[in-house]
Amino acid sequence: MNISAAAGVAGLPVKTVRYYSDIGLVPAPARSAAGYRSYDEAAVRKLVFVRRAREFGFSVEECRELLGLYGNRHRSSADVKRIATRRLAEIAEKQRELQSLHDELAHLVSACRGDRRPECPILDGLVNPAPGAPGAWRRRRKA
Amino acid sequence: MNISAAAGVAGLPVKTVRYYSDIGLVPAPARSAAGYRSYDEAAVRKLVFVRRAREFGFSVEECRELLGLYGNRHRSSADVKRIATRRLAEIAEKQRELQSLHDELAHLVSACRGDRRPECPILDGLVNPAPGAPGAWRRRRKA
DNA sequence: TATAATGTTTCCAGTTGCTGGAAGGTCAAG
DNA sequence: CTTGACCTTCCAGCAACTGGAAACATTATA
Known part of the structure; x- marks a missing residue:
């Protein structure tokens, strides 16, 4: 999947997808022989996750934290709840x-x-x- | 009135006051012999005006526009109301x-x-x- | 009066989260 | 073979400040 397809599915602008890997928010995607970024399903899921979290008003740093928990089998839901609850208070x-x-x-x-x-x-x-x-x-x- | 006194009365950080005249949002204040900015009452009133308008969420450009109307004897209240009403809709x-x-x-x-x-x-x-x-x-x- | 502390000046850089554009390489269609 | 749609990198800029450095001015204290 090239970047524009991935971006389309994730609901993000291409530039933003590139930006997210530039800043290391999502892992650097594989590259084709010509150097094109190549996204698989897991990578796209992470992009969706980030888009949604950003829409909820989580900062990029919070997204980074949430994404770390997202991919962590040993996470505790309490960690997530703490972050989300804080965000909820900010919203209120x-x-x-x-x-x-x-x-x-x-x-x-x-x-x-x-x-x-x-x-x-x-x-x-x-x-x-x-x-x-x-x-x-x-x-x-x-x- | 030196800048920190003016900023204190207006409820703004000194840096911000300086910034506001850098970008021409408020008129360039008079200078003392040593080059210190000197604020009179009218200048301070404008700073207060801007602080309040910013707190209402008006952009700096909108503040510029409102400030133009503020100092204009021939303004019509309809002009002000139009801007404020738009802002109110954005808030809603x-x-x-x-x-x-x-x-x-x-x-x-x-x-x-x-x-x-x-x-x-x-x-x-x-x-x-x-x-x-x-x-x-x-x-x-x-x- | 000397000196130290505080206040002020300018300028430059960084913040957040992208977004736009230029210059150039790649790929599929006609 | 050329056109056009992709893709790449890098650099610049948006809002609205904020922080810091270097240098001068004023004021307080010893």
Whole structure:
């Protein structure tokens, strides 16, 4: 299987498949006499695995870790669960953030007449944060 | 006001403040005799504006656009509302994505015993997408 | 007043996860 | 034999910063 066939089956762009072996996320595939990459079923399965894991928002490094567990007969499901649970918490956190963002922005948008006049509660709201608005309390940050 | 004071008030890292004038997002500040950047109230207000807009998820380019409207006496609130409404739709879309991600991952996590044995529905679910799961239908993509 | 600590400047490089493009080799069809 | 679709490598760039080096300025302390 040449790279474009493998990429097609895995649902990834060819460039990305090449990239994944460049960075050693998936093992370097066999090469044909002319130097073409050649993918077998196991290799394609790993590509699918990575695509799915990336869609779930796992970082490439997390994918590397998961892929290591994926191919490990002596893995414990606890190891996997730990990683997935952490990711789940991140997702939940992001959801909360998005929710408060959405609420505040929706409030500003609904307060704006959206006509040809210059008065605009959205701009006002951006420069004068409402109490409790994101960033209204913080004076410094590092991370 | 030196850069660190301005950054402190605006709630931004010093590096970021410098970066914002490097890319021309905020106007180049005045300089002291020794070449130190000097920020007045108006400049700080713009920094706050940008920080808040970034926190709302507006891209730097959108911030540029909003900042142009912010300083424009002849702006129409409709222009602002258009940008903010688009952003609001993006937030809502992201929320939907996160929700389905969360649901599927939570399902996999809850199905995993998380013990010392290798059987793991999470890994299985990553390589064998459930019907209707993200990516189960797509064979190609570009954007 | 000397010196040390902190603040500021510029510039360059690295981050994450790809994506685009150029220059060139390969392969199957017509 | 040529065309066109593949494939290869390498290099550059995207967003939006962040880190660090080298050098100058200001300020605090001894």
